[in-house]
Amino acid sequence: MPHAATVVNDAVQPRRAAMLAIGTANPPNSLSQEEYTNWYFRVTNSDHLTNLKDKMKKICKFLITKCSCVATELAVRDQPSLDARQDILATVVPELAAAAAARAIAEWGRPASDVTHLVFTTYSGVRMPGGDLRLASLLGLRRSVQRTSMYFHGCSAAAALRVAKDLAENNPGARVLVVSAELSLTLFRAPQDGHVDTVVGQALFGDGAGAVIVGAGGDERQVFEMVSAAQTVLPDSEGAAEGQLNASGLVFRPSFELPAMVRDNVEQCLAEGVGKHVAHGGWNDLFWAVHPGGRKILDVVEERLALAPGKLDASRRVLSEYGNMSGASIIFVLDELRRRGDMPPGGLGVMLGIGPGISIEMMLLRVAAA
Numbered sequence: 001m002p003h004a005a006t007v008v009n010d011a012v013q014p015r016r017a018a019m020l021a022i023g024t025a026n027p028p029n030s031l032s033q034e035e036y037t038n039w040y041f042r043v044t045n046s047d048h049l050t051n052l053k054d055k056m057k058k059i060c061k062f063l064i065t066k067c068s069c070v071a072t073e074l075a076v077r078d079q080p081s082l083d084a085r086q087d088i089l090a091t092v093v094p095e096l097a098a099a100a101a102a103r104a105i106a107e108w109g110r111p112a113s114d115v116t117h118l119v120f121t122t123y124s125g126v127r128m129p130g131g132d133l134r135l136a137s138l139l140g141l142r143r144s145v146q147r148t149s150m151y152f153h154g155c156s157a158a159a160a161l162r163v164a165k166d167l168a169e170n171n172p173g174a175r176v177l178v179v180s181a182e183l184s185l186t187l188f189r190a191p192q193d194g195h196v197d198t199v200v201g202q203a204l205f206g207d208g209a210g211a212v213i214v215g216a217g218g219d220e221r222q223v224f225e226m227v228s229a230a231q232t233v234l235p236d237s238e239g240a241a242e243g244q245l246n247a248s249g250l251v252f253r254p255s256f257e258l259p260a261m262v263r264d265n266v267e268q269c270l271a272e273g274v275g276k277h278v279a280h281g282g283w284n285d286l287f288w289a290v291h292p293g294g295r296k297i298l299d300v301v302e303e304r305l306a307l308a309p310g311k312l313d314a315s316r317r318v319l320s321e322y323g324n325m326s327g328a329s330i331i332f333v334l335d336e337l338r339r340r341g342d343m344p345p346g347g348l349g350v351m352l353g354i355g356p357g358i359s360i361e362m363m364l365l366r367v368a369a370a
């Protein structure tokens with residue numbers, strides 16, 4: 001029963017930020033995972049690597065669809081250099097970001113020019129000026145919008161939401177647009193004999209963008225109150241989710257140990273990061289928005305916190321529908337949770353982000369009054 005949990009010292013925060021609207025977008029042409037696996041091995045001339053293809057099919061069987069944008073198809077056909085990919089990403093990433101942001105702004109109901117701050121996050125390409133500027137222009141944001149970009153933070157929308165909470169609570173009248181947009185084109189590479197990690201990455205990562213409007217005070221409808229936020233780094237975890245941009249794109253290698261590291265530390269992180277702000281009779285008193293980094297990540301969180309079956313359904317659905325869209329995923333999970341409509345106003349929950357570091361982002365949320 002979510003109602004059983006309450007916020008400690010609830011009245012202390014005079015102006016608390018809230019998520020006011022949420023929008024998401026994906027590239028139009030999604031494939032089933034089986035289609036994607038067949039396509040991936042065909043376009044990379046790798047059908048002869050039957051062992052790897054079988055492994056990818058096995059990994060994919062828990063996933064339903066995979067977005068494969070037109071850009072990836074074009075890029076692969078032309079065997080692009082990093083330069084060619086950067087050109088594609090420079091156009092497509094801000095457009096995908098703008099599609100998600102436009103939905104959030106439409107739901108919010110105020111003009112785009114009322115956005116005072118933009119926090120943009122991506123690992124899909126780097127450029128000067130950044131995708132945030134193009135995004136601001138596509139949306140018609142005011143020239144004086146205060147922009148902040150977070151590149152290569154991996155699953156960073158949770159961190160971007162923490163930054164937005166601070167901005168909203170410390171700048172009266174601020175309306176912060178948070179946008180995370182990811183295209184796995186940046187990670188795309190052909191399978192290599194003997195390297196299972198390559199197909200793990202190709203199977204797991206998907207394309208999507210998520211956007212949230214954050215503000216404090218005012219009379220707009222709220223979705224989730226952002227009660228408290230914290231970040232921590234897991235001990236001895238450096239290198240457990242490493243990525244580096246090189247001539248062949250972003251090479252990202254999640255380690256085998258990552259799920260076990262999360263399993264061994266998640267409860268203590270939550271006790272320290274969220275525990276002091278909430279009185280509850282057990283983790284099942286809360287709703288959960290966990291970064292769908294992979295099936296095993298969700299399994300270990302569920303197991304360690306002894307969560308009831310179904311508690312991570314929103315994360316599991318997003319993972320199976322869209323794959324791991326890195327930062328954007330957590331926004332899809334929040335959207336999925338509120339769309340289900342089964343959380344009573346006042347119910348408390350936790351947003352849990354897991355990214356390179358291993359960094360753990362935690363935010364205590366409260367379902368806003370209807």
Ligand SMILES: CC(C)(COP(=O)(O)OP(=O)(O)OC[C@H]1O[C@@H](n2cnc3c(N)ncnc32)[C@H](O)[C@@H]1OP(=O)(O)O)[C@@H](O)C(=O)NCCC(=O)NCCSC(=O)CC(=O)O
Pocket residue numbers: 055058059060153154155156196197200204241253254255256258259292293294295296297324325326327354355356
């Ligand atoms: C990838 C999986 C969905 C596959 O699950 P399955 O149950 O289908 O199968 P499995 O675990 O037996 O793995 C299938 C095959 O892949 C191999 N395999 C699994 N994980 C691997 C890894 N990290 N590196 C290299 N190989 C790996 C296994 O050894 C096995 O090969 P063999 O058959 O030869 O033994 C799961 O293992 C998982 O969820 N792992 C965690 C993924 C992860 O780290 N995500 C976080 C990404 S970082 C992130 O999310 C943050 C961010 O984006 O910023």
